[in-house]
Amino acid sequence: MKRLFALYADAMDNISVFVGQACSVLFFACIAISALEVVLRYGFDAPTLWSTELAMTLCASAWVLSVGYVTQRHRHISITMLELLVGPKVWHIFRLLQMVIATGAVIVLSMALYHPATKVLARTEYSGTALNSMAPTYLKVLLLVGTVFYILQLLANIIRWVQGTEGDVSGGH
Amino acid sequence: MGIEIITLLIVISLLALMAIGLPLGITTLTVSLATAVLYFGERAGFFVVAANVGEVLHKYELIAVPFFVFMANVLERSGIAKSMFDSMAIMGGRFRGSVGVQTTFVAVLLAAMSGIMGGEIVMLGLIALPQMMRLGYDRKLAIGIICAAGALATLIPPSVVLIIYGLAAQVSITKLFAASAVPGLILATLYVIYILVRVRLRPEMAPVYDVPETGLPFFQRLKYLKGIILPGILIGAVLGVIYSGVATVTEAAAIGAVGAVIVAGVRKELTWVMCRDAMRQTVLTVGSIIWLVIGAVSLIGIYNRIGGGDFLRGVLTSLDIGPIWVIVVMMLIVMVLGTFLEWIAIIFITVPIFAPVVVDLGFDPVWFGVLFAMNIQMYYLSPPFGPACFFLKSVAPKEVTLQEIFVAVLPFIALQAVGLFLVLAFPQLALWLPAMLD
Amino acid sequence: LSAETLNIQTSFNAGDFSTQYITENWLPKIEEMTEGRISIVLTPNGSVVPAKETPEAVAAGLLDGDFTSVNYFAGLEPAYAIMGDLISGYDTPEQMLGFCKDGGGEAMMQKAADAVTGGEVKVVACGPYSREALAARTPIRTFEDLAGKKIRSPEGLAAAVFSAAGASPVSIPFSEVFGALEKGIVDAADASAYVNNDATGLQDVAPFPLYPGIHSMPSMQFTVSTAKWESLSAEDQTALRDWWYDAMYAMAAEVAKQDAELAARDDAGDKVEVINWAQEDRDQLRVVARQEWENYATKSELAKEALDAHIAYMTQIGLFK
Ligand code: NA
Numbered sequence A: 001m002k003r004l005f006a007l008y009a010d011a012m013d014n015i016s017v018f019v020g021q022a023c024s025v026l027f028f029a030c031i032a033i034s035a036l037e038v039v040l041r042y043g044f045d046a047p048t049l050w051s052t053e054l055a056m057t058l059c060a061s062a063w064v065l066s067v068g069y070v071t072q073r074h075r076h077i078s079i080t081m082l083e084l085l086v087g088p089k090v091w092h093i094f095r096l097l098q099m100v101i102a103t104g105a106v107i108v109l110s111m112a113l114y115h116p117a118t119k120v121l122a123r124t125e126y127s128g129t130a131l132n133s134m135a136p137t138y139l140k141v142l143l144l145v146g147t148v149f150y151i152l153q154l155l156a157n158i159i160r161w162v163q164g165t166e167g168d169v170s171g172g173h
Numbered sequence B: 001m002g003i004e005i006i007t008l009l010i011v012i013s014l015l016a017l018m019a020i021g022l023p024l025g026i027t028t029l030t031v032s033l034a035t036a037v038l039y040f041g042e043r044a045g046f047f048v049v050a051a052n053v054g055e056v057l058h059k060y061e062l063i064a065v066p067f068f069v070f071m072a073n074v075l076e077r078s079g080i081a082k083s084m085f086d087s088m089a090i091m092g093g094r095f096r097g098s099v100g101v102q103t104t105f106v107a108v109l110l111a112a113m114s115g116i117m118g119g120e121i122v123m124l125g126l127i128a129l130p131q132m133m134r135l136g137y138d139r140k141l142a143i144g145i146i147c148a149a150g151a152l153a154t155l156i157p158p159s160v161v162l163i164i165y166g167l168a169a170q171v172s173i174t175k176l177f178a179a180s181a182v183p184g185l186i187l188a189t190l191y192v193i194y195i196l197v198r199v200r201l202r203p204e205m206a207p208v209y210d211v212p213e214t215g216l217p218f219f220q221r222l223k224y225l226k227g228i229i230l231p232g233i234l235i236g237a238v239l240g241v242i243y244s245g246v247a248t249v250t251e252a253a254a255i256g257a258v259g260a261v262i263v264a265g266v267r268k269e270l271t272w273v274m275c276r277d278a279m280r281q282t283v284l285t286v287g288s289i290i291w292l293v294i295g296a297v298s299l300i301g302i303y304n305r306i307g308g309g310d311f312l313r314g315v316l317t318s319l320d321i322g323p324i325w326v327i328v329v330m331m332l333i334v335m336v337l338g339t340f341l342e343w344i345a346i347i348f349i350t351v352p353i354f355a356p357v358v359v360d361l362g363f364d365p366v367w368f369g370v371l372f373a374m375n376i377q378m379y380y381l382s383p384p385f386g387p388a389c390f391f392l393k394s395v396a397p398k399e400v401t402l403q404e405i406f407v408a409v410l411p412f413i414a415l416q417a418v419g420l421f422l423v424l425a426f427p428q429l430a431l432w433l434p435a436m437l438d
Numbered sequence C: 001l002s003a004e005t006l007n008i009q010t011s012f013n014a015g016d017f018s019t020q021y022i023t024e025n026w027l028p029k030i031e032e033m034t035e036g037r038i039s040i041v042l043t044p045n046g047s048v049v050p051a052k053e054t055p056e057a058v059a060a061g062l063l064d065g066d067f068t069s070v071n072y073f074a075g076l077e078p079a080y081a082i083m084g085d086l087i088s089g090y091d092t093p094e095q096m097l098g099f100c101k102d103g104g105g106e107a108m109m110q111k112a113a114d115a116v117t118g119g120e121v122k123v124v125a126c127g128p129y130s131r132e133a134l135a136a137r138t139p140i141r142t143f144e145d146l147a148g149k150k151i152r153s154p155e156g157l158a159a160a161v162f163s164a165a166g167a168s169p170v171s172i173p174f175s176e177v178f179g180a181l182e183k184g185i186v187d188a189a190d191a192s193a194y195v196n197n198d199a200t201g202l203q204d205v206a207p208f209p210l211y212p213g214i215h216s217m218p219s220m221q222f223t224v225s226t227a228k229w230e231s232l233s234a235e236d237q238t239a240l241r242d243w244w245y246d247a248m249y250a251m252a253a254e255v256a257k258q259d260a261e262l263a264a265r266d267d268a269g270d271k272v273e274v275i276n277w278a279q280e281d282r283d284q285l286r287v288v289a290r291q292e293w294e295n296y297a298t299k300s301e302l303a304k305e306a307l308d309a310h311i312a313y314m315t316q317i318g319l320f321k
């Protein structure tokens, strides 16, 4: 059983890192599209109707999908002042508490996001703009997927806490 | 339960959760979800959080943040930042504190190309902080300069805070931009004076760059300007793109990112690995910032729906004090709301209540807009909920803790209070420039 | 009888003329009309949920109702675009208010509301109160002048109409509009009524406003949750609907008056030149627009039904022969 949990933690870490690093590509594309729009509009007098929405969607994807990577690297921002007061042993317990509360909160958030996501899957929501893309539908589902990623990586971090296999944890949880 | 009790409970639970080290985004999210479900029940409570959280992914202003972060990462990793600060240090010669002053000057330039605070602070944090630390600057002094000068993005036009204020209060945005320029420069001047006084009193805070070049006569040092040329062209190009009407502020940030890659190429420092690592770092930084925003917006709708606005209106109308003190109370309210709400939320809650009162009292809403932006800037820096500090933390070296940042910004918050007081006492500081344009 | 306070979110911005006008002049009236049985609290745009989420918020009971610009819902159901702003269609807000009140507009809006929520939202009334001026930094004096102009118009139907008229629609976000006009990134932008553009100083950076406007007349909806609606007496239901239409007709007249005064003032000065299109140019644009309405209406059956209702009413009042 212990090995199974360890395997899960390793697998989840790898998935989070892979997906997170893949998000780089989305940001590259986002920069390229925004710069291209300037060239097309200013250089060729041919503004596009898709660049704003596409850039927004690509960036949003990277923001949401990188959550596993951020969590795996303990990069969420938090105040660690109390660590000096309570000492490392108590703080170690606090770290578990942080992860458990975070897991609970994100589970509740995913429950809150579940209804909007299923609703747009049943009846597609479009942007209503000139491009009229499916971005709103995509983003509502994406956000739900993001919270699931977050929860799965938090579970992996909790396993590492229990098994004492955490790496550098000087950042957030 | 009255709204004052709920407000108090919200603040206390936020502080408690923050204290045990829960990530700040999750802290606000937890309190939002709990308040929403307790107050509105499951269906409506879930919906108000989901709807506002979902809207974050449509906030176009935010896409400039990854552009700035990537630009800064490239400048830092390619060594451009290092030679720029070497040049600056040499040009400053044996003059103590020169790099701190120069950084403030660079921050003012960057503020003129950025409309949002977060973008500029992460940029300075990536470029200037490691370099100032390398040059032996006191860490707290360096952090304070970066947070305070970086927050100028919101006062020096273009500024998203002023645009939103203008839309919410129906005040001329042209006039707001004109009115905020002088107060922005006053703040920058105050920072410079502070830096010079501080390093005169405690010389070890800003050691003179100890290389033989700094001892050369001024005209011989001029050849070391070359480290500033390429980044200077880059900043000039981005500013040029904005002010000539080629691109919007957000698009200009993307052009800056492309420009940074080109500059690295010109210096033959461009490699695939460097670009890839810069982008991976960008993903981590922006990924942590976005959860701060998600947490902060999730409280907006709840607080409004349970009557936060009416509560504030009640507070203001029950006052029996002189007009200028009403303005002071308004400023205090913004500070208090700043402990648990995001700035957009603060604007939307307070501006509709404040603006008519300000006009009734016989004040100029343009002047109040500038005071408001200066106030938002103070909230941005102040603990416990100081987004500027969080943004810097997201890019600072690991050994820099959030509490250290909070301590470092305190003197600068005091300086901002001085600036705010000056504009409060002498409205002409803000109003003469828009009056000239009329 | 207990007093009912309705929490209504509007899509007006907090400082808009319309917010102040309704709050000061009309919110007290509903209390008078119902002898204190109904009062309304109006909260500004985005204060509780983003504007496009209000139908669901009303359905969930988070809001008691909404007072929202219908165009925000265009992505939920194409019929909302046709009902929300029939680009270059009606000449005056009163005409379209008539369509809503007496020409089947309300019934159409109810169908759309039922399509996007589970029958939990009651459409009480609908209609516009202003015709938007087109903010322009270069003169656009005739239909032909539209050719090649970059016009900020993110909404689908408006972009299609401008594009068909030879202009290049640009879809920059609202927060960038001011800077884009100031710096000349776009030649013109759809913004708001003349009175609102005047307040935010848009005429400073775009000194050739087209007034009266040529394209947009955004329609609003007034809804109340079905549960709340059914708890009201028939008398109060009627009062609520009458109150809203009275308020909208009065506001339409007031905005038209203020717009005209400000435009006359600006035109008399030398900084701003107010451009008023000749009738033949307006007619030319309407012909081009009608083709785009019909293209748009193919997006859904409800959209087709909405357009047919519009055309029938417009024909009836003589806008089409
Ligand atoms: Na700025």
Ligand code: NA
Residues within 6 Å of the ligand: B338, B339, B378, B379, B380, B381, B382, B383, B384, B385, B386, B387
């Ligand atoms: Na603060």
